Amino acid sequence: MSITNQSRENWGSRIGFILAAAGSAIGLGNIWKFPYIAGEHGGAAFIFIYLICIAVIGLPVLVAEVLIGRTGKKNPVGSFKKLSKSKIWSSVGAMGVIAGFLILSYYIVIAGWSLGYIVEAAKGTFYEFNQSNTSSAYFESLTQNTVWSIGFMILFLLLTMSFVYFGIQKGIERGSKIMMPVLLILLIISAIKGISLPGSEKGISFLLEPNWELVNGKSILVALGHAFFTLSLGMGAMMTYGSYLNKESNIFSSSLQIVFLDTLIALIAGVAIFTAVFATQQDPSAGPGLIFHTLPVVFTKMPGGYIFSILFFLLLSIAALTSAISLLEVVVSYFVDEKGWTRHSAVIVFGGVTFVIGIPSALSFNVLSDFHIFGLNFFDLADFLTSNLMLPLGGLLISIFVAWVWGFDKSLKELKLGAETLFDNYPIVITFWKIFVKYFAPILIFLVLLNSLGVL
Ligand code: TRP
Numbered sequence: 001m002s003i004t005n006q007s008r009e010n011w012g013s014r015i016g017f018i019l020a021a022a023g024s025a026i027g028l029g030n031i032w033k034f035p036y037i038a039g040e041h042g043g044a045a046f047i048f049i050y051l052i053c054i055a056v057i058g059l060p061v062l063v064a065e066v067l068i069g070r071t072g073k074k075n076p077v078g079s080f081k082k083l084s085k086s087k088i089w090s091s092v093g094a095m096g097v098i099a100g101f102l103i104l105s106y107y108i109v110i111a112g113w114s115l116g117y118i119v120e121a122a123k124g125t126f127y128e129f130n131q132s133n134t135s136s137a138y139f140e141s142l143t144q145n146t147v148w149s150i151g152f153m154i155l156f157l158l159l160t161m162s163f164v165y166f167g168i169q170k171g172i173e174r175g176s177k178i179m180m181p182v183l184l185i186l187l188i189i190s191a192i193k194g195i196s197l198p199g200s201e202k203g204i205s206f207l208l209e210p211n212w213e214l215v216n217g218k219s220i221l222v223a224l225g226h227a228f229f230t231l232s233l234g235m236g237a238m239m240t241y242g243s244y245l246n247k248e249s250n251i252f253s254s255s256l257q258i259v260f261l262d263t264l265i266a267l268i269a270g271v272a273i274f275t276a277v278f279a280t281q282q283d284p285s286a287g288p289g290l291i292f293h294t295l296p297v298v299f300t301k302m303p304g305g306y307i308f309s310i311l312f313f314l315l316l317s318i319a320a321l322t323s324a325i326s327l328l329e330v331v332v333s334y335f336v337d338e339k340g341w342t343r344h345s346a347v348i349v350f351g352g353v354t355f356v357i358g359i360p361s362a363l364s365f366n367v368l369s370d371f372h373i374f375g376l377n378f379f380d381l382a383d384f385l386t387s388n389l390m391l392p393l394g395g396l397l398i399s400i401f402v403a404w405v406w407g408f409d410k411s412l413k414e415l416k417l418g419a420e421t422l423f424d425n426y427p428i429v430i431t432f433w434k435i436f437v438k439y440f441a442p443i444l445i446f447l448v449l450l451n452s453l454g455v456l
Pocket of ligand 1: 024025228229230235326
C-alpha cells in the first residue's frame with residue numbers, strides 16, 4: 001500500500017528547502033571534521049583541492065540527487081522505482097536507507113558528547129584543566145561512563161525525533177528556519193572573537209598559506225571523500241528532501257546556494273577554531289580530538305572563554321541536530337511511502353531501532369572497546385562502511401543513473417523545469433553539468449572507492 005502524491009507534503013517556501021538542505025549538509029562534518037583534516041593535510045593547499053572537489057563532484061551529484069527526488073516524488077527506493085523498472089536501481093535506494101540508519105547510529109554518539117559538553121561548559125569544568133593532558137583524560141573518563149554517553153545520546157535522539165515527528169513544514173522546515181540563522185550568528189561571533197585574540201594571525205596564515213609538502217595522493221582522496229560526507233551525498237538524504245519540492249523550483253540555483261552555505265560554514269569554523277588554537281599556543285594537529293580535548297583548554301585561556309565555551313558546544317549540537325533530522329527523515333519517508341506507515345509511528349519505531357543500533361557505537365569507547373570486527377570497533381566500522389564504501393558507491397551509481405541510465409537528455413529536460421531563464425541566459429551551465437555528471441563525477445568517485453578498498 002502506498003500513499004498517493006496528493007497527500008504528500010511540500011516545502012512551504014524556497015528558503016525553507018534551502019535552509020533544511022543546508023542544515024543537513026552543515027553538521028559535525030563542517031565543524032568537527034573539516035578543520036582537523038585540513039590541519040593534517042597542509043591547510044590552504046588542502047582547502048584548495050577540497051574546493052575543486054566540491055565544484056566538480058559535489059555540486060553535480062547534489063543536483064542529480066535532488067533531481068531524482070523531485071521527479072520521483074518519493075523516498076529513495078520509491079523514486080528510483082518510478083524512474084526505472086530494474087530492481088538494481090531501487091536497491092541503490094535501499095542501500096541509502098540502510099546507510100542512513102548506520103550513519104545516524106554513530107552520529108548520535110558524537111552529537112551526544114556535544115550536548116554533554118554544553119553542560120560541562122556551563123558547570124565551568126574546563127577551568128580545572130591546565131593542560132591538554134588533563135583535558136583529554138577527562139574526556140576519556142566521560143566517554144567511558146556508560147550512563148553519561150548513552151544518556152546524552154538518548155537525549156539527542158529524542159530531540160531529532162521530535163522535529164521529524166511534526167513533519168516537513170511544521171517540524172523540519174520550521175526548525176531549520178530558526179536553528180540555521182542561530183548557528184550562523186554563533187559561528188560568526190566565535191570567528192570574530194578568534195580573530196580578535198592576540199596572536200591569531202598565525203592561525204589565519206595556517207589557513208591561507210599553502211603547505212604543499214603535506215599534500216599527497218591520499219589528500220586528494222580525503223578531500224573527495226569529505227566533499228561527499230559534508231554535502232550529505234550518496235545515500236538519498238538530498239533525494240528525500242528534493243522529493244518535497246515542486247516543479248517550479250530551480251534545482252540548480254538552490255543547489256548552488258546549499259553548496260555555498262556549506263563551504264562558507266566550514267571555512268568560518270576553520271577560522272574560529274585555528275585563530276583560537278594558535279593564539280593560545282595549542283597543537284593545531286590534534287586530529288579528531290581537536291574539538292573535545294584542545295578547545296576546552298583554549299577556552300580557559302581566552303577572555304570570556306566561559307561564555308564562548310557554552311556557545312560553541314551549543315552551535316555544534318545545533319549543527320548536528322539539523323543533520324541527524326535529515327538522516328532520520330530518509331528512513332521515515334521510506335516506511336511512510338512504501339509500507340503505508342503513519343509518520344508518527346515510523347518516527348517512534350525507527351527512533352527506537354536507531355537507539356538500539358547506536359548502543360554498540362556508544363559502548364565502543366568503553367565496555368566494547370576491545371570488541372573488533374575486521375580489526376575495527378563498532379563505531380569505526382559503522383563510520384568506515386558508510387563514509388568510505390556506501391556513500392561513494394551510492395554517489396557513483398546516482399551519477400551513472402542520471403547521466404547514462406535515465407539518460408542525459410531526459411534528466412536535462414527535468415532539470416530545466418523551474419530553471420528556464422537560467423539555462424537560456426547561461427547555456428554554458430548545461431555543458432559543464434554534462435561533462436561533470438557524465439564523466440568527471442563517475443570516474444573520480446570510482447578512484448576514491450578503489451582507494452577506500454585499499455586497491456589504490
Ligand atoms: N553532512 C553532515 C555533516 O557534515 C552529515 C550527514 C547528514 C550526512 N546527512 C548525511 C552524511 C547523509 C552523509 C549522508 O555532518
